[in-house]
Amino acid sequence: MKKFLGVFTVLLATGLIAAGGLFAQEVKWNGYVNSGLGVIVADELDDPKLTAFAADAEQWNYRFRLDGAFTNEANTAGANLRFEPQITNAFRLPYFYGWFKVGDILTVNAGIVFNTVFNSGGWILNDDAGEGTGILAVLSPLAGLQIGLGAYVGGWDVVNALTTAPDLESGRYTASLAYQQDNVFKVTASYRTKSYYEVGPIAPGTPVVEAVSYTTGADTAKAILGLQILAVPGLKAVVEAGFDKLDDTFSDNGITSIYETLAYNVEKLDFGLHAQEAFSSVTGQDDPFLRLTPWVSYTIGAFVPQLAGSYVSGGTPLTGANKFKYHRRTTFANSYSSEDSVITLQPSIKYNVDKNTYVELGYVYNIVKEKADIDNDFQVIYADFKWSF
Numbered sequence: 001m002k003k004f005l006g007v008f009t010v011l012l013a014t015g016l017i018a019a020g021g022l023f024a025q026e027v028k029w030n031g032y033v034n035s036g037l038g039v040i041v042a043d044e045l046d047d048p049k050l051t052a053f054a055a056d057a058e059q060w061n062y063r064f065r066l067d068g069a070f071t072n073e074a075n076t077a078g079a080n081l082r083f084e085p086q087i088t089n090a091f092r093l094p095y096f097y098g099w100f101k102v103g104d105i106l107t108v109n110a111g112i113v114f115n116t117v118f119n120s121g122g123w124i125l126n127d128d129a130g131e132g133t134g135i136l137a138v139l140s141p142l143a144g145l146q147i148g149l150g151a152y153v154g155g156w157d158v159v160n161a162l163t164t165a166p167d168l169e170s171g172r173y174t175a176s177l178a179y180q181q182d183n184v185f186k187v188t189a190s191y192r193t194k195s196y197y198e199v200g201p202i203a204p205g206t207p208v209v210e211a212v213s214y215t216t217g218a219d220t221a222k223a224i225l226g227l228q229i230l231a232v233p234g235l236k237a238v239v240e241a242g243f244d245k246l247d248d249t250f251s252d253n254g255i256t257s258i259y260e261t262l263a264y265n266v267e268k269l270d271f272g273l274h275a276q277e278a279f280s281s282v283t284g285q286d287d288p289f290l291r292l293t294p295w296v297s298y299t300i301g302a303f304v305p306q307l308a309g310s311y312v313s314g315g316t317p318l319t320g321a322n323k324f325k326y327h328r329r330t331t332f333a334n335s336y337s338s339e340d341s342v343i344t345l346q347p348s349i350k351y352n353v354d355k356n357t358y359v360e361l362g363y364v365y366n367i368v369k370e371k372a373d374i375d376n377d378f379q380v381i382y383a384d385f386k387w388s389f
Contacts, residue, residue: 036052063261079098110134316333
């Protein structure tokens with residue numbers, strides 16, 4: 001049985017995609033191009049540094065995204081793909097999978113699966129979105145209720161490249177539930193046997209950002225809970241909680257993370273707050289990690305000025321390939337020490353050339369305080385461009 005499931009899912013996805021193209025009732029394409037330039041000024045740099053700077057592509061220099069969705073005439077089978085070159089990865093497929101319905105209550109997804117049914121719409125946690133190569137079966141026995149079982153057996157790194165042959169023994173398995181009352185609320189719960197897929201030892205010279213998902217048996221079980229409020233027009237309110245290292249001694253090594261998103265739109269005014277708290281059970285990691293990221297923007301004709309920022313306690317900026325990067329979902333290294341803190345300010349102004357194109361000018365100022373007394377303060381002046389189609 002070893003590797004059978006992985007081979008089966010790849011073949012099934014390929015077949016469904018071919019079938020979708022042959023019998024397609026509707027084919028939809030969309031995507032965007034995002035890039036820009038930034039000038040970095042940092043105390044540790046002798047001279048200002050000019051670099052590609054794509055603010056809405058997690059600042060990976062550039063990003064081209066092409067999404068495709070195929071559906072057969074009866075709307076009982078189809079396929080979805082995302083082609084997304086970025087960084088040095090010229091052939092990047094974050095997802096590429098087929099799906100089919102069995103009766104009215106069961107949908108089977110197979111391939112490089114990307115499914116958001118069990119997401120609560122929050123800031124960071126993705127549940128069965130981007131898990132990797134495998135199968136996800138979604139059962140819908142009642143209106144608003146969905147139950148999922150997933151088996152992911154193909155290695156998947158942070159730049160979304162298949163890193164190992166499918167392997168049942170190293171696989172990751174998920175069980176999920178979602179219930180939604182339209183215009184009232186949505187609740188989600190999921191459990192996975194591993195937080196990341198196990199793909200073997202880190203290759204020498206691997207950048208930090210890629211090493212995050214290259215693990216050597218440290219993967220541990222994780223549970224995620226989420227609640228989204230849908231009752232108030234213009235309001236986005238989400239609370240999520242993650243409990244990691246459940247198959248370790250949680251009381252000694254566990255990590256509990258809480259994420260909140262609160263955003264509100266009133267005509268031309270948008271404002272909100274992302275927040276994150278994390279608590280470690282590891283001896284010596286006594287202080288919580290705290291992050292607060294507020295923002296406010298106001299539309300004036302084609303111009304959208306925005307003021308955003310972050311305050312972090314118990315964390316430090318990332319290093320390696322992530323150094324000097326700041327985007328709207330930037331992550332930090334949790335140190336769980338109150339002696340470490342980061343304050344970030346990011347004013348910007350966006351000009352909407354048309355409904356599909358904008359240019360943004362912005363400024364980032366990072367003020368870093370670390371117990372290790374490492375000088376990580378930096379500033380960035382950037383121009384960002386995005387065209388959607």
